[in-house]
Amino acid sequence: MKKNLTGDAKPAEWPVNPNTSKAAKRTAAQPDTTNAVPSGTVSRVIRRSKEQAPRHAASAAVAPVPGSALADAETGAATRRKPHRRRPTGRVTIADVAKHANVSPMTVSRALKNPAQVLPEARARVEAAVVALGYVPSHAARTLASARSRVVGVLVPSLTNAVFVETLAGIQDCLGAAGYQFLIGNTSYSSAKQTELLSMYLTHAPDGFLVTGIDESDAIRERLAAARVPVVHMYDLSRDPSEWTVGFSQQNAGYAITQYLLERGYRRPGFIAAQLDPRTMRRRTGFRRALRDAGLDPDLEVLTPEPSSVGLGTRLLVEMLERAPDCDAIFCNNDDLALGALFECQRLGIRVPDQLAIAGFNDLPSSAWSTPSITTVTTPRYQIGFQAAQMLLQILEGKTPKKNRIDLGFTLTPRQSA
Amino acid sequence: MKKNLTGDAKPAEWPVNPNTSKAAKRTAAQPDTTNAVPSGTVSRVIRRSKEQAPRHAASAAVAPVPGSALADAETGAATRRKPHRRRPTGRVTIADVAKHANVSPMTVSRALKNPAQVLPEARARVEAAVVALGYVPSHAARTLASARSRVVGVLVPSLTNAVFVETLAGIQDCLGAAGYQFLIGNTSYSSAKQTELLSMYLTHAPDGFLVTGIDESDAIRERLAAARVPVVHMYDLSRDPSEWTVGFSQQNAGYAITQYLLERGYRRPGFIAAQLDPRTMRRRTGFRRALRDAGLDPDLEVLTPEPSSVGLGTRLLVEMLERAPDCDAIFCNNDDLALGALFECQRLGIRVPDQLAIAGFNDLPSSAWSTPSITTVTTPRYQIGFQAAQMLLQILEGKTPKKNRIDLGFTLTPRQSA
DNA sequence: CTGAAAGCGCTTACAG
DNA sequence: CTGAAAGCGCTTACAG
Numbered sequence: 001m002k003k004n005l006t007g008d009a010k011p012a013e014w015p016v017n018p019n020t021s022k023a024a025k026r027t028a029a030q031p032d033t034t035n036a037v038p039s040g041t042v043s044r045v046i047r048r049s050k051e052q053a054p055r056h057a058a059s060a061a062v063a064p065v066p067g068s069a070l071a072d073a074e075t076g077a078a079t080r081r082k083p084h085r086r087r088p089t090g091r092v093t094i095a096d097v098a099k100h101a102n103v104s105p106m107t108v109s110r111a112l113k114n115p116a117q118v119l120p121e122a123r124a125r126v127e128a129a130v131v132a133l134g135y136v137p138s139h140a141a142r143t144l145a146s147a148r149s150r151v152v153g154v155l156v157p158s159l160t161n162a163v164f165v166e167t168l169a170g171i172q173d174c175l176g177a178a179g180y181q182f183l184i185g186n187t188s189y190s191s192a193k194q195t196e197l198l199s200m201y202l203t204h205a206p207d208g209f210l211v212t213g214i215d216e217s218d219a220i221r222e223r224l225a226a227a228r229v230p231v232v233h234m235y236d237l238s239r240d241p242s243e244w245t246v247g248f249s250q251q252n253a254g255y256a257i258t259q260y261l262l263e264r265g266y267r268r269p270g271f272i273a274a275q276l277d278p279r280t281m282r283r284r285t286g287f288r289r290a291l292r293d294a295g296l297d298p299d300l301e302v303l304t305p306e307p308s309s310v311g312l313g314t315r316l317l318v319e320m321l322e323r324a325p326d327c328d329a330i331f332c333n334n335d336d337l338a339l340g341a342l343f344e345c346q347r348l349g350i351r352v353p354d355q356l357a358i359a360g361f362n363d364l365p366s367s368a369w370s371t372p373s374i375t376t377v378t379t380p381r382y383q384i385g386f387q388a389a390q391m392l393l394q395i396l397e398g399k400t401p402k403k404n405r406i407d408l409g410f411t412l413t414p415r416q417s418a
Numbered sequence: 419m420k421k422n423l424t425g426d427a428k429p430a431e432w433p434v435n436p437n438t439s440k441a442a443k444r445t446a447a448q449p450d451t452t453n454a455v456p457s458g459t460v461s462r463v464i465r466r467s468k469e470q471a472p473r474h475a476a477s478a479a480v481a482p483v484p485g486s487a488l489a490d491a492e493t494g495a496a497t498r499r500k501p502h503r504r505r506p507t508g509r510v511t512i513a514d515v516a517k518h519a520n521v522s523p524m525t526v527s528r529a530l531k532n533p534a535q536v537l538p539e540a541r542a543r544v545e546a547a548v549v550a551l552g553y554v555p556s557h558a559a560r561t562l563a564s565a566r567s568r569v570v571g572v573l574v575p576s577l578t579n580a581v582f583v584e585t586l587a588g589i590q591d592c593l594g595a596a597g598y599q600f601l602i603g604n605t606s607y608s609s610a611k612q613t614e615l616l617s618m619y620l621t622h623a624p625d626g627f628l629v630t631g632i633d634e635s636d637a638i639r640e641r642l643a644a645a646r647v648p649v650v651h652m653y654d655l656s657r658d659p660s661e662w663t664v665g666f667s668q669q670n671a672g673y674a675i676t677q678y679l680l681e682r683g684y685r686r687p688g689f690i691a692a693q694l695d696p697r698t699m700r701r702r703t704g705f706r707r708a709l710r711d712a713g714l715d716p717d718l719e720v721l722t723p724e725p726s727s728v729g730l731g732t733r734l735l736v737e738m739l740e741r742a743p744d745c746d747a748i749f750c751n752n753d754d755l756a757l758g759a760l761f762e763c764q765r766l767g768i769r770v771p772d773q774l775a776i777a778g779f780n781d782l783p784s785s786a787w788s789t790p791s792i793t794t795v796t797t798p799r800y801q802i803g804f805q806a807a808q809m810l811l812q813i814l815e816g817k818t819p820k821k822n823r824i825d826l827g828f829t830l831t832p833r834q835s836a
Numbered sequence: 837c838t839g840a841a842a843g844c845g846c847t848t849a850c851a852g
Numbered sequence: 853c854t855g856a857a858a859g860c861g862c863t864t865a866c867a868g
Contacts, residue, residue, distance in 0.1 A: 087864090089565050090646070091623075093845055104855045109847065119853065134644065139621040140567065141845035143558035144860045147507050159583045168577065172604070181618065184602050186590070200599065203557040205509075226552065228508070310784035339784065346789035366728035366757065371764035505848090511861055522839045527863065537837065559861035562844045 092133045100129035112137065143205065151181045152392065153201040155211040157189045157277060161308070161334075163362050163381050164212070167234065170385025171210060178393055180207075189277050189307075191217045198223050208392045210234060210385075230395040232388045236279060237405055244395070246388040246406045250279045253377050253410045254286025257331055257359050260375075260412055262294050266329035266357055270300030272316040272341070273333035274308035280333050283361065287331055300324050308333070313340020314347075321356075329357035329418060335364040338374050342417065357418035372416030380408040510551045518547035530555065561623065569599045570810065571624040573615060575607045575695060579726070579752075581780050581799050582630070585652065588803025589628060596811055598625075607695050607725075609635045616641050626810045628652060628803075648813040650806045654697060655823055662813070664806040664824045668697045671795050671828045672704025675749055675777050678793075678830055680712050684747035684775055688718030690734040690759070691751035692726035698751050701779065705749055718742050726751070731758020732765075739774075747775035747836060753782040756792050760835065775836035790834030798826040 098105040103122050111118045111126040118126070129135070143149045152175055156164040168184065175182070183204060185197035198220060201209075209224060209231040224231050231244065238245040261269045271287045273280050288298035302319045306312055313336060320327055332338035338360030345352050352358055352372055360367060360376035367374040387406055394401045516523040521540050529536045529544040536544070547553070561567045570593055574582040586602065593600070601622060603615040616638060619627075627642060627649040642649050649662065656663040679687045689705045691698050706716040720737045724730055731754060738745055750756035756778030763770050770776055770790055778785060781796035805824055812819045 089844075091845080095845080105846080106855055107853085110854085113847090117853070122854085136617075136620045138562070138623065138845050140558045140561035140623065141860090142621075142847075144556070144562055144862085145845075145847035147847090147860070149558065159577070159586065160580065162578065165577045165583070169604075181601060181622065183599060186587075199554075202554045204599065205556065205558065310787045314787055336784070340787055343787050343789050366754070369728045369732055369758055369761050371761050507860075509861080513861080523862080524839055525837085528838085531863090535837070540838085556861050559844090560863075562846085563861075563863035565844070565863090 091138065092135045093138075094135070096133055097126060097129045097135050100133060101125035147205075149205045149207055150179060151183060151204055151206045152389075153183045153185065153198075153204075153206040153209045153211075155185045155187055155194060155197060155209065157187050157212055158307075159184075159186045161336075162364050163379070166381045167212075167385035170382040170387075171389045172385075174386045174389035175393060187212075189275055191220065194220055195223065198227075202227055207396055208232070210388050210392060230392060232392045232395075234384050234388045236282070237407055241404065244391055244401070244404050246384050246391060246408065248379065248384075248408050248410050250282035251286040251289070253361070253379070254283030254331075255290045256286070256410070256412055257361065257377050258287045258290035259294075260414070261329045261331065261357060261359060261418060262290065262296075264329075264357070264418065266418075267296070268300065268324070268327050269329040269331060269357075270302070270320050270324060270327045271298075271331050271333070272302045272313070272320055272337055274304050274306050274312050274316070274337060275333075276303060276305050283333060300327055308336055310336050310340040310343070313337035313342075314344040315340075317341040317344045327356070329353075329359065331359045331361075333361055335360035335362050335367045335374060335376055338376065338417070339364075339366065339370060342370060342372075342374065353416065353418050359418040363413055368415065370417075375415045375418035376413050378411040378413045380410065383408050509556065510553045511556075512553070514551055515544060515547045515553050518551055519543035565623075567623045567625055568597060569601060569622055569624045570807075571601045571603065571616075571619040571622075571627045571629075573603045573605055573612060573627065573629040575605050575630055576725075577602075577604045579754075580782050581797070584799045585630075585803035588800040588805075589807045590803075592804045592807035593811060605630075607693055609638065612638055613641065616645075620645055625814055626650070628806050628810060648810060650810045650813075652802050652806045654700070655825055659822065662809055662819070662822050664802050664809060664826065666798065666802075666826050666828050668700035669704040669707070671779070671797070672701030672749075673708045674704070674828070674830055675779065675795050676705045676708035677712075678832070679747045679749065679775060679777060679836060680708065680714075682747075682775070682836065684836075685714070686718065686742070686745050687747040687749055687775075688720070688738050688742060688745045689716075689749050689751070690720045690731070690738055690755055692722050692724050692730050692734070692755060693751075694721060694723050701751060718745055726754055728754045728758040728761070731755035731760075732762040733758075735759040735762045745774070747771075747777065749777050749779075751779055753778035753780050753785045753792060753794055756794065756835070757782075757784065757788060760788060760790075760792065771834065771836050777836040781831055786833065788835075793833045793836035794831050796829040796831045798828065801826050 094105045094108045098108045101108065101122070103111075103126065107118055107122055108126050108129075111123045112130075115123055139150075143151075152171075154168065154171060156167065158164055171182065183201050183206060185194075185201065187194040187197060194217070202223075206227075206229060208229050209227070211224070211231060212234045233243055233245040233247070235247045235250075236245065237247050237249055258269060269287075269291070271284060273284060284301070284303075291298040300320065300323070302316050302323065304312070304316070313332060316332075316337060317330065317340065320330060330338075330341060332341055338358050341358050342352055345356060345358070350356050353375075358374065360374045361379075362381075363376045363378035367376055387408065391401050391406065512523045512526045516526045519526065519540070521529075521544065525536055525540055526544050526547075529541045530548075533541055557568075561569075570589075572586065572589060574585065576582055589600065601619050601624060603612075603619065605612040605615060612635070620641075624645075624647060626647050627645070629642070629649060630652045651661055651663040651665070653665045653668075654663065655665050655667055676687060687705075687709070689702060691702060702719070702721075709716040718738065718741070720734050720741065722730070722734070731750065734750075734755060735748065735758065738748060748756075748759060750759055756776050759776050760770055763774060763776070768774050771793075776792065778792045778794035779797075780799075781794045785792040785794055805826065809819050809824065
């Protein structure tokens with residue numbers, strides 16, 4: 001049986017490496033020592049099932065499906081179609097396991113999914129068969145039969161930004177443990193790209209979505225709604241009470257760091273930002289509000305739609321100082337911009353924070369270590385991922401989360417640069 | 419027809435948001451304006467197909483399938499089993515499209531996959547039906563029927579390291595364009611985690627794998643071989659001629675940067691490294707070889723298995739200087755360590771490169787911008803991803819790549835720090 | 837060029 | 853607790 005299965009296995013259809021195919025040989029030659037069938041009983045059962053007609057075929061013979069090969073065979077019709085034999089996939093199926101364990105496929109299915117439903121002996125035989133045959137469940141078949149994919153679509157605007165990588169880690173830690181797979185999509189801050197990714201993902205029938213930054217596009221909202229699947233929004237707090245969201249107030253965070261600068265005595269703070277995604281714009285709103293509340297005019301801004309980077313930070317600092325030589329503090333929309341600004345100050349001989357204060361946003365891993373270290377806003381991005389995933393999980397399990405919106409807050413982290 | 423489909427659609431099984439479910443209402447109420455069927459002819463066709471028995475059902479009525487509801491209704495048998503009616507999935511299927519377009523499901527399938535095989539008129543009707551019904555193909559069904567998943571498993575040791583994120587971008591750009599999806603696995607430099615991820619991925623029956631850093635684990639090699647699917651190894655050059663690899667010689671790169679330091683006149687270079695994965699160890703070998711070739715003793719090393727980071731770089735620098743105050747240059751195994759070392763020098767008042775030279779590895783985006791900028795080895799990680807993906811694509815399409823191993827090389831990038 | 841049949845590998849929904 | 857039937861939504865392999 002074992003031999004047979006191995007022999008039937010799908011031949012390598014992809015080109016064999018021009019050089020000696022050592023790996024392939026290794027596999028083929030390798031005896032299945034760990035998987036040896038232990039008892040004679042089991043192998044006899046297997047042999048019998050190979051020699052007899054399959055059980056299911058019997059009932060078909062009693063009431064043949066019209067036009068089937070079997071029906072024709074019985075009437076002796078010469079006009080029968082050739083049976084459409086597919087080339088064997090070579091995959092070990094639940095049926096193989098069932099035969100090997102001398103149970104029905106259903107029992108195998110249960111033993112795998114809900115072991116408690118199956119008698120210990122049967123379960124043990126199934127488990128042994130799984131190991132012996134190297135059975136790997138087919139995700140496609142499971143999805144098709146159960147209408148649940150155990151896949152979650154995750155849409156983030158960037159993977160270059162460490163912030164979202166940490167969010168992914170949080171998602172992974174929560175949903176991965178629950179047996180979910182992810183389709184990770186990098187939307188590159190582009191709404192067109194996001195729409196495209198969404199379409200691809202929809203074919204995979206994800207059980208849910210975890211998304212960032214879809215704020216403004218109606219097309220995307222509609223597509224998500226059409227998927228009829230729960231969606232949790234990350235990174236901000238929705239104004240819409242019908243949406244599930246986990247995040248914090250970007251605007252309040254922008255307000256807080258600006259207020260901090262003002263409290264420290266800086267009177268002419270500027271704001272530099274790249275990307276200009278909705279979250280950035282809300283931090284900017286916070287910056288402007290704080291200045292106005294202090295009776296100041298929020299006129300110092302250098303904004304660019306380019307992607308954020310350390311290099312860009314060096315350039316934006318220069319632009320800011322050219323525009324406003326009296327600028328005494330800069331709120332950088334992200335720590336990478338802040339680091340670039342700091343580097344540029346070092347190059348120009350500007351002392352930080354004495355001559356110019358620099359504040360960042362996000363608290364990236366390196367910000368605590370620069371000289372001077374960077375004053376910033378610490379954001380709970382791992383937690384955002386983890387709790388958003390947890391919220392989705394609850395929804396998928398039919399429990400209603402207590403709140404539709406979780407505010408994880410942020411922390412002001414004063415260091416040396418401001 | 420349209421209405422009917424919408425009506426049958428799967429109800430939201432997940433809990434409705436406690437607050438007004440505005441999004442849901444919006445979807446339900448929203449008329450399908452963009453999809454309005456334009457011509458009277460088409461709608462007539464639709465209506466007809468609702469009123470008549472569908473073509474395919476006709477044959478079923480003539481020769482009922484045993485046990486089906488239809489058969490029982492006609493025979494009036496009292497002993498019939500209840501038909502096992504699943505709750506409808508609400509999904510628009512290829513059969514729905516077929517009815518709408520008045521063709522067979524096969525024609526829809528062909529029109530979608532190989533439009534040239536279908537007559538223009540039929541194709542047009544199919545395309546219209548797809549839009550009208552909002553048909554989304556089922557990946558699970560396709561995979562099950564075709565035994566090809568169009569999914570590729572990608573295993574990288576870290577997502578925190580910008581290096582691998584860029585590799586992912588290269589893979590994305592190549593394989594994404596060809597319609598493949600990815601299962602992105604972060605192995606966290608752990609072989610156990612890698613084995614676990616591999617098992618999960620196998621259930622998805624990926625068409626191929628793109629992996630990094632499996633060098634030493636036989637368990638993983640065997641699992642990959644058992645998958646009977648092509649595997650391309652990234653980031654190094656395999657010594658095994660039966661493996662597909664795209665990368666560069668880590669050892670030569672380590673040798674080159676060390677030799678550069680020696681040529682610049684540094685006589686007492688040290689090596690600091692974290693993570694200690696196989697690639698790191700090969701760079702170290704290069705470092706040692708270069709020193710020996712120059713008649714020097716490679717005794718200055720500070721190694722730690724901890725994950726690499728800027729913060730760690732500050733600490734390793736201190737350790738190195740405590741161990742060897744006469745150290746005059748440091749080769750840091752990664753640019754993040756180099757940046758940390760540079761920050762620490764600034765803190766300690768050590769002038770770089772005058773008192774101590776610092777060299778990094780990988781050329782991360784910020785390395786060009788620090789003050790001083792960091793001398794490093796520029797590595798082709800986007801290209802590694804792109805070309806590895808391309809190689810895999812060729813294999814999957816049945817073409818044999820010309821070479822089983824592509825050496826993308828590396829570049830020495832001298833800047834200010836060494 | 838088009839279509840009817842069968843089947844991919846599971847689970848659901850029954851019955852016992 | 854266990855199993856036979858049907859079906860999930862496609863494509864393959866035929867036949868015409």
